[in-house]
Amino acid sequence: MEADQLPSWRDESLSTVKRAALWLVAEVGEGSVFTKAQLRDAFPDIAQIDRRMRDLRDYGWQIDTRREDPHLEAHEQRFTQAGDPVWAPGTAKRQRTGSVSAVQRREVFLRDDYICRSCGIAAGARYSDDSYESAQLDIARRIVVKPGGEESVELVAECNRCRVGGRALVADLGKLLAGIDSLGALERRVFVGWIKADKRELALIERLWGEYRSLPAESRDAVRETLRSDS
Ligand SMILES: [Zn+2]
Structure with missing residues (x-):
């Protein structure tokens, strides 16, 4: 992009979004870091210039903050890549990267x-x-x-x-994985089965428990008797 052929970012007849884009190209340059103070100094009279700058993302401009790039300080942003030439007539907003197609x-x-x-x-x-x-x-x-x-x-x-x-x-994936790790071999196998079926099928042990509970007292006694050596 040839900065000297572009309209001036100082031209107050242009919209703030256009001026912000032109300022990035002319004064910051792709790949360079700028500070909030520099931005505010360039546009002292414009409220919420930060927000107007973020609007450029709707036109494919990549402006990274600390969230995208941990190397940046909180007061810094990087003009990573220019997007559509918003100063040209008829430049339409791209679909927001945050929206779901x-x-x-x-x-x-x-x-x-x-x-x-x-x-x-x-x-x-x-x-x-x-x-x-x-x-x-x-x-x-x-x-x-x-x-x-x-x-x-x-x-x-x-x-x-x-x-x-x-x-x-x-969702805490780390916590879930740690929990799965703490399962015994039998529970783990059951869990893998549920994952495969994508539903929680009654495990054999639960089915048996249901059947045991519904037994008449005499038969429950018979089951207990059989398991006496386990208790
Ligand atoms: Zn629901």
């Missing part, structure tokens, strides 16, 4: 087997406590804490009810 939605639903991953209800099924409302699946963003402690946001199918109730849900 129709293709992504279909992929998530398919992968999650068209059930709500929070309560297990299937798309279109009626909630058991209310025969008139049926479940509609939507995409939720789940914060997942990885075993290393870093957080990521992953997409999951969730029904309308759970979405309302579970916005702050954070």
Whole structure:
């Protein structure tokens, strides 16, 4: 991009988003770091210049903060890559990177087997406590804490009810893996079976327990008698 052929970022007839983009190109340069103070000095009269700068991301501009690049200080950002020339007429916003495309939605639903991953209800099924409302699946963003402690946001199918109730849900993958690690060999095998079936089937031991509990007293005694040597 030839900076000297571009409109001036000082031209106050241009919109703030355009001026911010031009300032990045002319004064900062791709790949360079700038500070909040520098940005504010360049645009002293513009409230929320930080936010206008972030709007550039909708046009494919990559501006990293400490969140994307831990090497940056809290007051620094990096103009990593220029996006669409917002100063040119007719430059349309790109789809926000944060929004979920129709293709992504279909992929998530398919992968999650068209059930709500929070309560297990299937798309279109009626909630058991209310025969008139049926479940509609939507995409939720789940914060997942990885075993290393870093957080990521992953997409999951969730029904309308759970979405309302579970916005702050954070999945702790490290804790779950540690819990699985603490299982005994038998429990672990059962757990693997549930994962394969993607549902919790009654384990043999639970079926046997149910059958034992429903036995008449005499027969329960007979079972106890058989197991006497184990206790
Ligand atoms: Zn649900």
